Amino acid sequence: MKLGLIGCGKMGRALLEGALKAGQIAAQDCIVHDRYKAAQTTLASELGTQSADSPSDTVANADIVLLCTKPADMLTMLAGIQTSNHPLFLSIAAGLSTTQLESALPEGARVIRCMPNTPALIGEGASAFCRGRHATEKDAALVLEFMRATGTASEVTESLLDAVTGLSGSGPAYVYTFIEALTDAGVAEGLPRDIALQLALQTVQGSAKMVVQTGLHPAVLRDQVTSPGGTTIEALTSLEEDGFRTATINAVRRAAEKSRTLGA
Numbered sequence: 001m002k003l004g005l006i007g008c009g010k011m012g013r014a015l016l017e018g019a020l021k022a023g024q025i026a027a028q029d030c031i032v033h034d035r036y037k038a039a040q041t042t043l044a045s046e047l048g049t050q051s052a053d054s055p056s057d058t059v060a061n062a063d064i065v066l067l068c069t070k071p072a073d074m075l076t077m078l079a080g081i082q083t084s085n086h087p088l089f090l091s092i093a094a095g096l097s098t099t100q101l102e103s104a105l106p107e108g109a110r111v112i113r114c115m116p117n118t119p120a121l122i123g124e125g126a127s128a129f130c131r132g133r134h135a136t137e138k139d140a141a142l143v144l145e146f147m148r149a150t151g152t153a154s155e156v157t158e159s160l161l162d163a164v165t166g167l168s169g170s171g172p173a174y175v176y177t178f179i180e181a182l183t184d185a186g187v188a189e190g191l192p193r194d195i196a197l198q199l200a201l202q203t204v205q206g207s208a209k210m211v212v213q214t215g216l217h218p219a220v221l222r223d224q225v226t227s228p229g230g231t232t233i234e235a236l237t238s239l240e241e242d243g244f245r246t247a248t249i250n251a252v253r254r255a256a257e258k259s260r261t262l263g264a
Helices: 010-021 037-047 055-060 071-079 098-104 118-122 137-150 158-169 171-188 193-214 218-225 231-241 244-262
Strands: 003-006 030-033 064-067 088-091 110-115 125-131 151-155
Touching: 003 010, 003 055, 010 030, 010 037, 010 064, 010 118, 010 137, 030 037, 030 055, 071 098, 088 137, 098 110, 110 137, 110 158, 118 125, 125 137, 125 158, 137 151, 158 171, 158 244, 171 193, 171 244, 193 218, 231 244
Parallel strands: 003 030, 003 064, 064 088, 088 110, 125 151
Antiparallel strands: 110 125
16 A cells, blocks of 8 residues: 655644554655645655655545645645545544545545544544545445554545544643643642643543443442542542533533534
8 A cells, every 4th residue: 555645744744653653554655745845855864764755646646645734725636636545544634524635636536534633643542523425435435444553443425524623633722721731730739830731641641541340330430439428528529510511511512512613
């Protein structure tokens, strides 16, 4: 399999590196392009891939093409592509529907739209994808395997992909904000900042692993921590009074709605 990458930013690089580390593809079978030549040259040099002079050259030499340019630039870039080899196009552009992508590409193009997140950079990503009109079961299986090289992956209907954007696509920012708040609270209570951060990080990581490894519902695990009349129920009551749960739900909804408007 030959792979092309258009857009050599952090996420494009993460997906390419994940495929290389997983042995899904060899560096010499990858070709990359970016409108900024410095980014393209650096990536090709560091990973040992080929470089392309244009998006069309990238597509002409690939079986699967990763579309990792910014959403605002994507459709214009795609409109200039000419191809006779009919590769699979995998887009990570937020808000751009498979219909929009297909309309910009040559007739019959096989398109899959994906929403990864930044922990893919360390192999801990959470992604979901949907198929366009012409993408096949085989295409979906290929993308599922490809995306799992950088974390977890699931196929969903396209109507749900904006919700994925709001939840896991933007989700790392919510978690980082929570970690920062926990750390600041520890400092406010007298802990040195480095120790407060260490405690916050391990608490978030350990709690997530507990859910994964036990298979128990988060509410069940929360109840195991919450003794009658104890400190935890006092804290949880405060979170409810301050709208913690509602604020989180609203944040996901706002991000999902913004994703919908990006492609409007």
